[in-house]
Amino acid sequence: MTETLYERIQEERAKYPPDSRSAVMPALRLAQDEYGWLSPEALREVADALEVTPAFCKSIASFYDQFHLAPVGEHLVEVCTNVSCAVVGAQQVVEAFERELGCRAGETSPDGRATLRTVECLGGCGWATIVSLDHHYRTHVKPEDVPGIVEELRGE
Ligand code: FES
Incomplete structure (x- = not known):
């Protein structure tokens, strides 16, 4: 039971x-x-x-990022935009995800597949830019890596 x-x-x-x-x-x-x-x-x-x-x-x-007060997609994509990631182009990574997913940061893709968020330091500053996919980290992510990552999410 x-x-x-x-x-x-x-x-x-x-x-x-x-x-x-x-x-x-x-x-x-x-x-x-x-x-x-x-x-x-x-x-x-x-x-x-x-x-x-x-x-x-x-x-x-409402105080903690880990809790969702609105529905989220099947996958959670979080891009760190704090200082170490920002200086190596985190914003361009965010924009690449926005293009590929068809939604803005803070929103869920129209197909419901993923929710995109920007977050504060994920503790991987030496491997910036850090992207957390369902709480599994990808390191050294560049904008050109994003289409492949989104393809993986859609392929599951
Ligand atoms: S600033 Fe991005 S992981 Fe620390």
Whole structure:
């Protein structure tokens, strides 16, 4: 039998007695894994399971890039545009993804295949430009690499 989201959240909650608010991060992650993003309904489900308000859950979720408050594509493409990546052409990499995916940074491609985001330092400054594809890093990415990367995403 599969555990419900409520039951899994209770397991996380039990790790943080006596204040269930401390379990909000793992609980949000569980809900996002379940639904793909954190809709108002998902936030309410988390809030009910932790006996906190949906507003509290949303305040935490909206602070962290890792949580999605809008639907996302099948794949998540994140391009670091922080200093080390910026100086070797991260913006051109972003623009190449925008052309290939047919959407702007912060949006999802019309075919729903990928969501493109720009992010702060991913910790791979020595291998700039870093692109995270579903949390797997590609290093030294150049604009000319982008069509092949998008082809890979579409081929899956
Ligand atoms: S600045 Fe891009 S990985 Fe650090």
